[in-house]
Amino acid sequence: MRKYVVMGVQGSGKGTQSQMLAADFDLVHISVGDIFRWHVQSHTKLGAQVRRIMAAGDLVGDDLVESVVRDRLQQHDWNYGFIVDGFPRNPRQAEFFLESYDIDGVIHLDLPDEEVHRRVLARRLCRNCGMDYNLIAHRPQEENRCDVCGGVLVTREDDTEEALAARLRDYHGKTNPVLDIFQRKEFVVTVDARADKGTVQNAIRKALRLPGYGQVRA
Ligand code: AMP
Numbered sequence: 001m002r003k004y005v006v007m008g009v010q011g012s013g014k015g016t017q018s019q020m021l022a023a024d025f026d027l028v029h030i031s032v033g034d035i036f037r038w039h040v041q042s043h044t045k046l047g048a049q050v051r052r053i054m055a056a057g058d059l060v061g062d063d064l065v066e067s068v069v070r071d072r073l074q075q076h077d078w079n080y081g082f083i084v085d086g087f088p089r090n091p092r093q094a095e096f097f098l099e100s101y102d103i104d105g106v107i108h109l110d111l112p113d114e115e116v117h118r119r120v121l122a123r124r125l126c127r128n129c130g131m132d133y134n135l136i137a138h139r140p141q142e143e144n145r146c147d148v149c150g151g152v153l154v155t156r157e158d159d160t161e162e163a164l165a166a167r168l169r170d171y172h173g174k175t176n177p178v179l180d181i182f183q184r185k186e187f188v189v190t191v192d193a194r195a196d197k198g199t200v201q202n203a204i205r206k207a208l209r210l211p212g213y214g215q216v217r218a
Contacts, residue, residue, distance in 0.1 A: 006018050007178070009171045014085045015085060016197055026080040027078065027080055030072050031085040031086055037054075059090070059170055069087055090174040110193055120164055121161070124140075125154055127151050129146060129148055131146050191203045191207060
């Protein structure tokens with residue numbers, strides 16, 4: 001059983017790296033942002049509660065976030081473990097999490113703010129299937145069309161200059177203290193997130209003493 005948390009500013013590759021790790025080690029990838037986006041797209045009551053907050057780049061209230069995380073983990077579909085992405089984002093969420101779960105490692109993806117701007121403003125999402133693209137690193141074959149389903153590519157509502165500036169402020173102000181809490185328990189591995197995704201994945205696995213990328217299955 002492996003239980004990890006991945007932390008990093010927007011655009012640092014949390015989703016991509018989590019998925020790569022989850023696929024090879026049969027972990028359940030739990031992205032709090034994806035859960036909220038699903039609710040917004042599906043027009044649920046929860047979606048209506050969080051839509052504006054998310055679009056402004058602000059953080060959703062702790063009670064709501066904690067109940068979403070608790071409900072998700074209570075499904076107990078994670079026989080081999082999980083990787084939580086985008087949570088905890090402030091000290092209170094970190095305390096809540098540590099009270100309920102012991103964690104094997106916190107992966108901190110380190111990316112300078114200038115690179116965050118460059119990456120995030122180039123990010124696109126398929127409106128239909130949710131596939132991620134990036135006009136710098138992962139362009140679709142046909143402009144503005146999803147390679148998988150042909151859906152139209154859109155910009156995430158919170159990927160604007162203003163929302164990004166708010167998120168970066170929040171991140172540095174609130175999330176860094178979370179890293180301090182985890183660091184005191186000595187299970188943070190910090191990885192330089194500027195490299196290509198395979199290199200970053202290998203660096204994560206080396207730091208966590210896991211088999212390298214591409215070595216898990218024949
Ligand atoms: P993400 O995809 O992780 O960037 O999350 C998108 C948005 O969902 C954030 O900008 C917040 O509005 C909300 N969100 C995700 N995770 C959290 C969290 N742990 N605490 C509060 N809000 C969150």
